[in-house]
Amino acid sequence: MDGSFRIPNKFKNLGSVLEVSSLGYVSKDILLYELSTNKTNLIKLFPAIEVLEEVIVEGVLKRPKRSKTYKKMSAVDIVRKAIANISLNYPSSPFTSVGYYRDFQIIDKRYFNLNEALFEVWDQGFGALDFETTKVRIFEYKRNQDFPTDSIAQKPYDYINRNKTMSGAYLNDYGGNEFTILRIHDAIRNNAINAYDYVNVFRTDFLKNHLLKKEADVILNNKKLFKISFLRNIGLFEVTGNLFISQENFAIYKMEYTINSRYREKLRHSRQYYKNKSQELLFSVVLGYAPVDGFMYPNYHSMKNNFRVNDLPKFKVDLVQYNLAKKNFIISFNDNVNEKNALKKANYKAKFKGKKVNIDKIVHIDDQVILYPDPKIAKSIFVEISQAETNNKQVSNIFNIKIEDIRDLKGNYINEPSYRDVKQYREFFVQRIVTKPGAALNDSLYMNKKAPIFKKQPIARPENTADYWMNTPLPNIDE
Numbered sequence: 271m272d273g274s275f276r277i278p279n280k281f282k283n284l285g286s287v288l289e290v291s292s293l294g295y296v297s298k299d300i301l302l303y304e305l306s307t308n309k310t311n312l313i314k315l316f317p318a319i320e321v322l323e324e325v326i327v328e329g330v331l332k333r334p335k336r337s338k339t340y341k342k343m344s345a346v347d348i349v350r351k352a353i354a355n356i357s358l359n360y361p362s363s364p365f366t367s368v369g370y371y372r373d374f375q376i377i378d379k380r381y382f383n384l385n386e387a388l389f390e391v392w393d394q395g396f397g398a399l400d401f402e403t404t405k406v407r408i409f410e411y412k413r414n415q416d417f418p419t420d421s422i423a424q425k426p427y428d429y430i431n432r433n434k435t436m437s438g439a440y441l442n443d444y445g446g447n448e449f450t451i452l453r454i455h456d457a458i459r460n461n462a463i464n465a466y467d468y469v470n471v472f473r474t475d476f477l478k479n480h481l482l483k484k485e486a487d488v489i490l491n492n493k494k495l496f497k498i499s500f501l502r503n504i505g506l507f508e509v510t511g512n513l514f515i516s517q518e519n520f521a522i523y524k525m526e527y528t529i530n531s532r533y534r535e536k537l538r539h540s541r542q543y544y545k546n547k548s549q550e551l552l553f554s555v556v557l558g559y560a561p562v563d564g565f566m567y568p569n570y571h572s573m574k575n576n577f578r579v580n581d582l583p584k585f586k587v588d589l590v591q592y593n594l595a596k597k598n599f600i601i602s603f604n605d606n607v608n609e610k611n612a613l614k615k616a617n618y619k620a621k622f623k624g625k626k627v628n629i630d631k632i633v634h635i636d637d638q639v640i641l642y643p644d645p646k647i648a649k650s651i652f653v654e655i656s657q658a659e660t661n662n663k664q665v666s667n668i669f670n671i672k673i674e675d676i677r678d679l680k681g682n683y684i685n686e687p688s689y690r691d692v693k694q695y696r697e698f699f700v701q702r703i704v705t706k707p708g709a710a711l712n713d714s715l716y717m718n719k720k721a722p723i724f725k726k727q728p729i730a731r732p733e734n735t736a737d738y739w740m741n742t743p744l745p746n747i748d749e
Contacts, residue, residue: 274310278739280386280570293495293514293524294318294488310621310744345482345498349513352520353473359521361565362397366390366707367434368409368719369700370741373448373723375423376693381743382420385724388738389449389698389717391568393459400459405716406449407730411723414742419596422579423692438506438531439552441575445720452696453596455555455573458522466555468502468509468528468734480509488514495523506532508549521559521566528554551576562703572697579691585682594656597648599641599671606637612676619672622651627669641671701738 277288291297295315305311336466343351368746374384378447388409393400426443428434457465461472468479480500488497495514502509507529514524530549553575560569589602611617612634618641620627631642643651651669658665676684715730717723 272386272743274495274744276739276741277305279307280674282307291491292314293490296489297491321404321635322516325709328668337562345484348484348496348515348520349477349482349498350513352474352522355520356458356473356522358516359519359566360396360458360559361393361567361630361705362395364392364394364707365567366392366704367568367700367740368702368704369698370698370739371696371698372741372743373452373694373696374743375420376695377423377690381417381691383424384414384417384740384743385411385448386414386740387449387723388735388740390732392707392716396459396498399463400453400456401450401719404453405710405713406719407711407715408717408723408727409731409735409738410740411727411729411731412740413724415740420692423690425579434577436575436577437550439529441553442606443576445718446722446725447717447719448696449698449717449723450719452571452573452698455553456557456568456571457527457555458557458559459568460524467602468504470508485512487517490514493518507552508532508613521734523559523566525555525557527557538721549660563705565705566696567703567705568700570578570697570699574693574695576691576693578689579740581688583685584680584688585676585678585684585686587684590671592655593651593653597642597645597652599643600643601639601671601673603637603639603678603684605680605682607639608677608679609633612639612691614675617673617675620670622669629650699741 282305288300288302288303288305289297290300290313292315294317296318298313298315300313316327330706331744336379341488359380369389369391371387371389372385375382390407390409392405394403398404421433425434426446427436427441429440441451442454444454448592454460455466457469457472457476464470466474470479480502483499485497485499488495496517498513498515500509500511500513508531509527510530511525513522513526513529515522529552531552533547541590551574556570556572558569558571559566561567584605587601588604589600591600591602592598593600613632614627616630618629618632620629620643622643627647628644629641630644630648632733633640633642642648655665658668673684682688711730717727718731721727
């Protein structure tokens with residue numbers, strides 16, 4: 271997500287070479303022993319400048335006719351060809367991909383709730399339905415305690431009570447399994463099913479759901495790729511993205527898909543909304559494939575989305591006590607109270623045995639409010655409350671106070687829910703592809719894809735687990 275990687279020292283000691291490549295840039299090879307181990311190494315790539323075939327003089331040699339044909343193809347033609355060639359370019363036989371997985375959240379530019387794992391994904395091939403047939407083996411996992419946790423943000427999505435939601439969108443939590451959520455959002459692998467809006471069924475819906483444009487070609491590892499941008503505007507939602515497609519066999523190397531929303535909770539019913547052009551990310555998917563033995567296999571997959579959690583109220587009652595001798599109630603708040611609100615009798619709805627109790631006097635001292643009920647019935651109220659406590663009975667059955675419209679000095683209303691916006695990330699980096707795997711393991715050794723990754727899941731470590739490594743991020747994004 272942030273372009274950072276950590277490389278184990280063993281590769282440096284072996285004299286290994288790090289190859290860095292990115293679409294549109296010249297690849298670079300770096301000797302690992304030249305890198306520093308005690309600071310962040312910044313590696314810069316230079317833009318790839320395409321050498322035009324027209325300036326190469328080769329006597330009677332001419333440009334291949336096939337290239338001319340491809341040059342004339344429209345964006346729609348290219349994508350249609352790429353979709354039609356999925357069965358040719360991607361494996362139909364079983365294969366495994368071993369890699370590093372992590373999911374985490376970012377709150378105020380800091381990592382929270384970081385979970386890490388090494389997975390082996392046993393894929394039955396693109397001819398089989400992914401969710402129904404693919405199996406996942408957990409080699410190793412780690413709930414990284416070097417990063418802070420936030421128990422509220424960790425909870426599953428809850429659209430019934432609105433405790434954790436995406437504004438204007440719905441995300442199935444699949445039992446809390448974040449890796450399953452990531453896999454579902456691979457529209458190339460899941461090209462025959464309804465993967466997600468607005469890709470829907472990639473094979474049949476993508477072309478009709480998006481407007482396509484052919485951009486300038488890009489270079490990846492000295493190969494030319496078509497770059498096809500796409501967009502769609504649907505009411506409050508805007509879809510943007512890119513497909514990077516081989517000019518040789520129309521294999522899709524990379525897919526970027528983003529949905530933004532101009533949805534705003536407070537403005538969506540007002541005319542002011544349409545003057546507000548700011549956007550909010552719903553989710554973004556980046557999907558990469560790479561050629562191995564003649565077919566395209568998973569290389570990396572990342573997904574991010576924003577969500578909102580219903581947090582604890584910023585202003586609330588900490589404690590309610592009573593003084594039998596002085597016949598009053600002492601209400602302690604978690605912050606100092608606005609005096610104007612505190613002294614308003616209408617803000618306190620008191621009932622004794624279901625009947626309204628008038629407040630005779632109010633005293634306000636910083637974060638406390640002292641209520642004196644009507645003296646005509648005060649004595650009987652406090653006697654019965656005292657007796658109820660002595661007999662271990664619920665005091666609320668005979669007396670209760672409802673507090674309304676009271677604010678603290680910062681303007682927060684009593685018991686008003688507060689909200690926090692959180693960024694959620696899931697990433698999987700493939701470290702090894704096995705095109706001809708051996709026999710599958712017993713089903714009991716594979717992960718339950720409808721349950722949280724880190725709760726009562728089987729761990730099946732192979733002897734070569736040490737060959738794979740975790741790419742734990744730096745503690746702070748600013749680093």
